[in-house]
Amino acid sequence: MPPLPRSALELACRMPKAELHVHIEGTLEPDLAFTLARRNGLQLPFADEAALQAAKNFTDLQSFLDLYYACADVLRTEQDFADLMEAYLARAHADGVVHAEIFFDPQTHTARGVPMASVMAGLTAGQRAGARRFGVKTRLILCFLRHLSEDDAFATLRETEPYLANIDGFGLDSAERDHPPHKFVRVFERVRSLGKPVVAHAGEEGPAAYITEALDLLGAVRIDHGVRAVEDPALMARLARDRVALTVCPLSNVRLRVFPELAQHTLPALIAAGIPVTINSDDPAYFGGYMNDNIRALQAAFHWDREIWARLGHNSIEASWADPADKVRWHAEIDALL
Numbered sequence: 001m002p003p004l005p006r007s008a009l010e011l012a013c014r015m016p017k018a019e020l021h022v023h024i025e026g027t028l029e030p031d032l033a034f035t036l037a038r039r040n041g042l043q044l045p046f047a048d049e050a051a052l053q054a055a056k057n058f059t060d061l062q063s064f065l066d067l068y069y070a071c072a073d074v075l076r077t078e079q080d081f082a083d084l085m086e087a088y089l090a091r092a093h094a095d096g097v098v099h100a101e102i103f104f105d106p107q108t109h110t111a112r113g114v115p116m117a118s119v120m121a122g123l124t125a126g127q128r129a130g131a132r133r134f135g136v137k138t139r140l141i142l143c144f145l146r147h148l149s150e151d152d153a154f155a156t157l158r159e160t161e162p163y164l165a166n167i168d169g170f171g172l173d174s175a176e177r178d179h180p181p182h183k184f185v186r187v188f189e190r191v192r193s194l195g196k197p198v199v200a201h202a203g204e205e206g207p208a209a210y211i212t213e214a215l216d217l218l219g220a221v222r223i224d225h226g227v228r229a230v231e232d233p234a235l236m237a238r239l240a241r242d243r244v245a246l247t248v249c250p251l252s253n254v255r256l257r258v259f260p261e262l263a264q265h266t267l268p269a270l271i272a273a274g275i276p277v278t279i280n281s282d283d284p285a286y287f288g289g290y291m292n293d294n295i296r297a298l299q300a301a302f303h304w305d306r307e308i309w310a311r312l313g314h315n316s317i318e319a320s321w322a323d324p325a326d327k328v329r330w331h332a333e334i335d336a337l338l
């Protein structure tokens with residue numbers, strides 16, 4: 001038996017945990033971006049990796065999305081998507097992530113002429129490689145881009161029909177301001193009629209009312225970000241009572257200036273309210289780190305004890321769509337580290 005963790009931070013880094021909010025396109029590191037650009041005979045609009053890195057000085061969500069979509073242009077072939085997925089799963093595994101539910105944005109790719117078949121075949125090949133090499137279990141969540149139209153989302157949903165066996169849920173991402181959840185009520189009605197669970201980004205830059213809309217109008221079972229829930233005490237009570245998980249992304253929130261610094265983050269208030277929050281990396285190649293980088297930054301800001309960290313680990317397992325037997329085992333493995 002390895003020795004017990006000597007600190008709360010060591011417990012948090014070592015414990016088995018689920019990552020429930022990570023965009024595969026947001027895991028594209030500069031070195032892989034340049035490798036794929038060369039492989040595909042493309043020119044990135046940056047001289048080198050350092051220039052790309054220097055462009056990651058964001059002022060808000062839109063300033064990030066502009067760069068994120070520009071870099072995604074190097075993703076062209078099935079192999080590109082497989083390499084991207086496998087690289088992420090290697091890093092997740094190194095941080096104690098045993099289960100990852102991974103977003104992808106097919107509209108970003110199909111709009112550039114990349115076939116849905118290439119995206120799906122590449123991502124699923126990467127998932128299989130990650131399971132084989134690292135033992136990481138995965139789920140795939142298709143996100144609709146909320147700055148595009150309802151018609152565009154419906155067309156994308158129709159295109160996914162041959163691949164539904166490999167799509168475990170559906171979400172909503174991209175520019176939140178002025179694109180409320182209610183814009184996609186009919187799309188998510190259809191998603192639910194297919195028997196697939198719904199999640200949605202809400203309450204990141206948008207108001208707490210968007211969280212309520214995502215729950216009531218889209219039938220979301222988890223909320224991605226949700227950090228502005230603190231603006232509505234009745235909503236806070238509801239999230240706690242109904243055990244609606246929030247997939248919080250601390251480094252993302254600071255880099256996109258949702259909060260000026262981690263010390264001002266609403267996570268302590270969300271935890272104190274009894275809401276099942278989870279810690280996630282969102283777009284780790286853009287926001288300064290993966291799962292354990294987020295954990296180390298939180299610990300530097302808040303100095304949480306083992307009980308809080310274990311609770312966050314348990315929350316991530318509970319809120320995941322993992323197999324029940326896996327959940328039982330991971331819950332026990334967390335407790336065995338206490």
Ligand code: HPA
Pocket residue numbers: 023026061173174175176201204252282283
């Ligand atoms: N918010 C909205 N859309 C996104 C994000 C995010 O944090 N990351 C990738 N697409």
Ligand code: ZN
Pocket residue numbers: 021023173201224282
């Ligand atoms: Zn996100």
